[in-house]
Amino acid sequence: MNATPTTAPTAAPPGPVPAPLLRELGRTEGGPRALGLLVRDQHARRLVRLRAVLDAAAAAPPGRCPPAARDRLLADWALLEAAERADRDAVRAVLLHPMTGPWAQRCLYGLTADGPGTGGDLAADLAHFGAVAAAAAVRARFPFTARLTAHGGLLALPTLGALHTCPGTRVDLGLDTEGVLTLRQGPATPPAVVTTAAGPTGAASAARGDDPRWLPLGSLPALLPGAAPVLLDDLDPYRTAGSGLERHGLGAVTRLDPASRAAWAASWAGTEAVLRAGGAHRVQEATLLLRCLVPLAPPPGRGPAGESASHCSGTRREAFGAVLSSLPSTSAYLAATLVHELQHTKLAALSALVRLHEAGPAEAYFAPWRTDPRPFDGLLQGAYSHLALADYWQRYALAAPGTTARDLAWAEHARCAEQVAAVLPVLAGSGALTPQGRLLVDEMTATHERLAADPPPPGHAARARAYVDTARTLWRQRHRTAALATPGAGGGPAPLGRGGGRPDA
Numbered sequence: 001m002n003a004t005p006t007t008a009p010t011a012a013p014p015g016p017v018p019a020p021l022l023r024e025l026g027r028t029e030g031g032p033r034a035l036g037l038l039v040r041d042q043h044a045r046r047l048v049r050l051r052a053v054l055d056a057a058a059a060a061p062p063g064r065c066p067p068a069a070r071d072r073l074l075a076d077w078a079l080l081e082a083a084e085r086a087d088r089d090a091v092r093a094v095l096l097h098p099m100t101g102p103w104a105q106r107c108l109y110g111l112t113a114d115g116p117g118t119g120g121d122l123a124a125d126l127a128h129f130g131a132v133a134a135a136a137a138v139r140a141r142f143p144f145t146a147r148l149t150a151h152g153g154l155l156a157l158p159t160l161g162a163l164h165t166c167p168g169t170r171v172d173l174g175l176d177t178e179g180v181l182t183l184r185q186g187p188a189t190p191p192a193v194v195t196t197a198a199g200p201t202g203a204a205s206a207a208r209g210d211d212p213r214w215l216p217l218g219s220l221p222a223l224l225p226g227a228a229p230v231l232l233d234d235l236d237p238y239r240t241a242g243s244g245l246e247r248h249g250l251g252a253v254t255r256l257d258p259a260s261r262a263a264w265a266a267s268w269a270g271t272e273a274v275l276r277a278g279g280a281h282r283v284q285e286a287t288l289l290l291r292c293l294v295p296l297a298p299p300p301g302r303g304p305a306g307e308s309a310s311h312c313s314g315t316r317r318e319a320f321g322a323v324l325s326s327l328p329s330t331s332a333y334l335a336a337t338l339v340h341e342l343q344h345t346k347l348a349a350l351s352a353l354v355r356l357h358e359a360g361p362a363e364a365y366f367a368p369w370r371t372d373p374r375p376f377d378g379l380l381q382g383a384y385s386h387l388a389l390a391d392y393w394q395r396y397a398l399a400a401p402g403t404t405a406r407d408l409a410w411a412e413h414a415r416c417a418e419q420v421a422a423v424l425p426v427l428a429g430s431g432a433l434t435p436q437g438r439l440l441v442d443e444m445t446a447t448h449e450r451l452a453a454d455p456p457p458p459g460h461a462a463r464a465r466a467y468v469d470t471a472r473t474l475w476r477q478r479h480r481t482a483a484l485a486t487p488g489a490g491g492g493p494a495p496l497g498r499g500g501g502r503p504d505a
Contacts, residue, residue, distance in 0.1 A: 017354050022436060025350055026443025028343055028388035029281050035288045038349040042320040043096050045352065049104045050095060056111035057126070065111060069126050076133040079144060083133070087140035094136040097159050098292050098322035099236040103128055105318045106242060124151045128237070134173055135160050138181055138196050138207065145174045152237060154215075155183070160207040161216040162235045163192060181207065183214075218261060220268045223275070223287050231292035232256070232264060233322075239294045240324065243316055250312055252324075253295040263327055264295065270331030271338070277399045278335060278392035286338050289345055291321035298326045313337045315344045332396065332405070336412070339392045343385035356380070356437035357430070365426060368419040368471045373479060376432060380441075383423045387444055390416035390451055398454065407460075414456040414464035420448055422468050 021034040084091040110122035135157040137144045150169045156162040172184040181194040194209035219229040240252040275282045299312045313325035323341045328334040359376035367374045397409035
């Protein structure tokens with residue numbers, strides 16, 4: 001890794017997405033070429049952002065970034081460069097890990113004079129770069145020694161695991177030429193010894209040890225042969241930091257117990273088949289985009305109709321490739337969660353490449369999946385993800401062998417399709433759309449019309465219309481308006497969604 005990255009664009013912004021690929025994405029699809037374009041761009045942006053942390057530290061005043069912290073960052077960067085020369089792919093597996101994004105964002109906020117307050121400890125955030133560099137060196141099997149400080153009772157090595165210890169403990173790490181990692185907490189404490197495996201894949205067996213203080217990071221099997229496993233990350237200290245979860249009474253699971261881990265594995269085991277029933281492209285989409293799942297605790301309280309709010313999920317723009325979710329009740333709902341959340345991942349990545357609209361920040365739009373007014377961008381995000389869900393559930397209903405599963409799928413399809421129908425005219429009629437945004441929305445409209453060729457049973461359709469009509473009436477009463485907002489407002493989507501696996505976009 002050179003001081004100036006050569007693998008990432010640093011000058012001119014990326015060119016426009018070719019129209020055929022934009023049409024694919026507008027259908028909530030996208031083959032390897034379209035999705036690969038989004039992945040490469042997001043990875044390039046990640047590398048530039050990591051370099052930006054180093055540059056921001058160099059430019060920060062001593063009171064914000066003391067010389068000792070700056071020198072340590074340079075030393076950690078030098079370790080990354082050396083490890084990358086040994087195994088580039090192994091190092092990139094750590095640098096492109098989704099949770100490295102929130103950490104880098106947090107550091108930049110803390111280092112820049114005009115950055116918003118994070119409420120965190122900048123010294124601890126900057127020190128985490130040492131753990132990133134150490135994890136990269138371990139994966140590259142590049143021998144090193146380092147001294148790191150545990151924060152919050154864990155010394156987390158991204159993509160590998162964590163050492164359970166006391167907050168503030170200094171830990172001496174050493175990796176030998178055989179890939180054996182030793183973690184020492186002082187002369188009076190026996191070291192923890194971890195055996196590591198070579199290469200960036202095989203996360204579940206990458207770092208194993210018999211010492212109960214070492215907590216290995218788990219993973220779920222790859223959806224397709226030859227693909228990488230999906231990390232089940234319940235250890236990274238930045239997985240929910242700054243996500244806004246707390247405002248909704250939500251939180252991450254601090255550590256999955258064996259029963260919970262088994263429940264995730266059981267649900268995941270049926271996900272590929274259900275995804276495929278909802279469209280073979282959904283399996284490919286998840287394989288190309290999903291790098292890790294972050295388990296969330298079930299949301300508290302009860303829903304507006306008295307039902308239990310048993311599931312929540314979301315994505316984070318800065319954590320490309322991650323889906324945050326509590327455990328859905330069935331594999332079908334886990335698959336639906338992936339479909340829905342990965343549309344947010346896709347559209348956020350596309351929006352970074354191409355400007356889709358010129359809307360402003362006003363929150364003025366009715367969205368049937370929310371009770372509050374939404375910005376234009378939030379409306380677009382929500383319509384896009386619900387359109388994908390309508391497609392998924394319709395395909396699932398047409399393929400379902402049993403009456404119960406078929407009825408459930410038709411009910412979900414009808415609700416999602418009716419919700420999209422309520423907002424598509426607002427999106428299509430907006431003068432704020434750019435030519436690229438217009439093409440995207442036109443394809444969304446055509447896809448919605450295609451879904452109408454296989455309508456749900458009349459009872460499901462009627463209930464869905466009543467559901468949306470009631471939501472609109474309550475929204476108008478609550479916000480003292482009798483009409484949908486006029487086009488022209490906009491803004492960014494909520495950082496995290498909640499409720500039934502349906503993001504609050």
